[in-house]
Amino acid sequence: MKSILALLLAVALPLGSALAAWPEKPVRLLVGVAPGGPADLSARMIAERISETLKQPMIVENRPGSNNGIAIQAVLASPADGYTIMHGTTGAMTISPAVVKSLRYDPLRDFIPVGSVVSYSYLLVTRLGVPVTTLKDFVAYAKQNEGKLSYTSPGIATVNHMGMENFSMLTGIKMTHVPYKGDSEAMADVLGGHVDCGFISFSLTAPQYKAGKLRALAISQPERSALTPDVPTVREAGVSGFDLLPWTGLMVPAGTPHDVVMTLNAAINDGLRHPAMRKRMEELNYRPMISSPESFRQMILDEQARWRAVAEEVKLSLD
DSSP states (O other): OHHHHHHHHHHHHHHHHHHHHOOSSOEEEEESSOTTSHHHHHHHHHHHHHHHHHTSOEEEEEOOOTTTHHHHHHHHTSOSSSSEEEEEEHIIIIIHHHHBTTOSOOHHHHEEEEEEEEEOOEEEEEOTTSSOSSHHHHHHHHHHTTTTOEEEESSTTSHHHHHHHHHHHHHTOOOEEEEOSSHHHHHHHHHTTSSOEEEEEHHHHHHHHHTTSSEEEEESSSSOOTTSTTSOBTTTTTOTTOOOOOEEEEEEETTOOHHHHHHHHHHHHHHHHOHHHHHHHHHHTOEEOOOOHHHHHHHHHHHHHHHHHHHHHHTOOBO
16 A cells, blocks of 8 residues: 555656746747737737746747737647747637638637736827818718728738727728738828728827827727827717727647646736836736636637627628
8 A cells, every 4th residue: 555655656746846847948929920019019028027937038939920820820739838828819819710711720729828918909090181180070071971981900800900890880980991911001001191090009109199190089998098198088989889909818728737827827917917017018008917717718708709790790701
């Protein structure tokens, strides 16, 4: 009996020690977008804090393309050991599953949601030549000029695109979609007067608005931003029930040990509470999203349902 007990302890202790020791080497965080945008910035901010907490480097690798698809496939091809992590986004984890029929992954079958990181917002901006100064005037003008106004996005089935489709549904307006390859290109053509308007990330548009180069009609979050206190929310401006808050979060391949998931979740939440992280988030108008793996998973489910309903309403389906 004693020999059996000793054998069991000998097997169990190394396993427990291995789990407790994670991570024993650098961890890769794969980001499915190019450097510089709000999602990439959030990845770099949280990676710095996690590295400090876990005493191992978390290395951010950008693998842009296919609406995060290249990064996702690279993560899923890696061992489920916690050393290759996906920086998940609203678009990849909730919109693509609602829109793309031949999607090569299932976010909640192939991944374990570990923890949300931040949400951020958009400003609804227009070129200066559009003869409106309020959201109410903009909606009226768009109705008077049905189909003549154009709006931009960084691509088909992105959050910006689907957000504007949702906004158009709620207000009864019709505009022409002009997709680009990224937010910076989209904003450049609004600045240049080639496209009329768009929901574009706050971090890019706020400086241009403050410089008087764009007109900001509303912000997509539920409350005004301290950085642009004169810009009303979309709800304040008369479109009830609307907000647009894309988020980021960390996800690992299905089969990753539970101890690793919980250790990483605790490190994320610790990072979000760090004073330096809080200060940087305030500067960028990011909102911290402390969560458990379970609450993060439920948020993904809820948002998939939201975007599925929008996609069905606007009849958007991609092969």
